[in-house]
Amino acid sequence: METAYRRDEEDAVSACVLDDMVLLYHRRSGQTHMVISPVPEILERMVDGETVTAAAMHDRLARDFDLGERAAAVAEIGSHLDALVALGLVRPA
Amino acid sequence: MSEPTPDPQSQEAQAGEAGSPAPSRRQLLMGGAVAASAIVSIRPALANTAASVLNCTIPVPDQGRAGSAIAPNGQVVPAGTPGAFPGTGRSFTGEQVKQAMRGRPLPGTSYEQNQAYLNYIRRLQRGTSGFTCYASLQMPR
């Protein structure tokens, strides 16, 4: 059973792109996070209200990026999604 | 709906055959390595004793001198250290970063370099007691 993730309107972040990282302000928690790839790319490819698995997110990213070996990449993307869940930016579906 | 995973090699081959200068696909992950955290959060530290708050100092930025490098774990090391990335002098416009996020490569950077830089930021945040100085006065929401 694959873990699924979702993001809702209430999880919205305000983003600011700096020259060396991206800043996210998470409105619901009032927290600010400094993030680097692949987090901004993952968040960009989530759609509010829709669920996505790590594998599906991998495939979305793979259209634009070289991710290397698939199984390892899916695992890594899953870790990033879990980190986002821990911070409240994404929810488990 | 999942699409078939694109084969990176055939993609590159196609790009080459097309003749026009296609942007090489930027590598996004370390591929096989344990996923490193890509997030550092701004956190107020636990309140310190009042005396230290009133007398607190925010330590000197311990940034390397011009020409120092940043190792993958975020430590500042002498320039030329194998495996380390140039520490300063990186300045990309917001526009370049946005384009990179759309798949065009950020000039001269790699996933590892980004990770090294974030690790540097993370170390700074943990290491500086200034973090517990004025930051300790902030109440988390």
Added chain:
Amino acid sequence: MLRIGPATFRIGSAWGRPIDALARLYADYPDVRGAIADFTVRLQPASALRRWVRPHIFITGDHGLADAAPMSLAHGLLAAEMGMNLQMALGWRRHLLLHASSVEKDGRVLVMTGESGSGKSTLAALLGERGWRLMGDEFALLDMASGAILPFPRLVSLKNRAIDVVAGEVGAARMGPLLRATAKGDIRHMVPRGDAVARMDEGGMPALLLFPRFGHEAAVRDVGQGEVFMRLTQASTNYVALGEPAFAALTRFVREVPARAIDFPSGDAAIAMVERLWSETP
């Protein structure tokens, strides 16, 4: 009653001496008797006995920290200044507070942030005597709507060797008493010049951010925007509390204001570096 920039303080004390010192040094500041104070600062003895016997001052007021260490009466002036710092740090919400010094020239503002001992206060004081207007040495106030830096020109707190350097330039009339052996060493306060006081309501747009570091061979380094942002959040007492407007204001600041780290062996070297960097800043 004392007004510094946009903030008004009422300062009460169980002892006369610190108040007298404050009154003398702040003599040329606006008369705000009868105004409504933003903050109250109180210098209190621990107990009735402690008012007279080995008197120790507890700093309190609208905002306090329960386990603050007491200070000696000899350092009463410092206690009052720290009390004002504390009120601002804990209570000010109208602007984003940055622990930084700032000086203005031609409507543009130089902001300097760093540790005690980094030289930011001394540099600000020296620049204030060389054609720049001192805006503040402790707090720079960032207006979240306009992006401007607003003045908060308190007495400049000089430590140890910096005392002689500055006192030699400004003269005794503008210097407070020597406070020996405080937690941060010897301290003397300097009264800002008349123009700094007179123009305490005039802000300016930030044009350059410096991270000064005194006591090293001269050097200039770029600082990445991510690092600038992280350090400024550490240097702000109210970034978290102010929420999204603070995020917007600070990110705007980071993206629009160039930043450099400068190391210098002496005040003169620092001044030269500052003037050069300023002239090169668009």
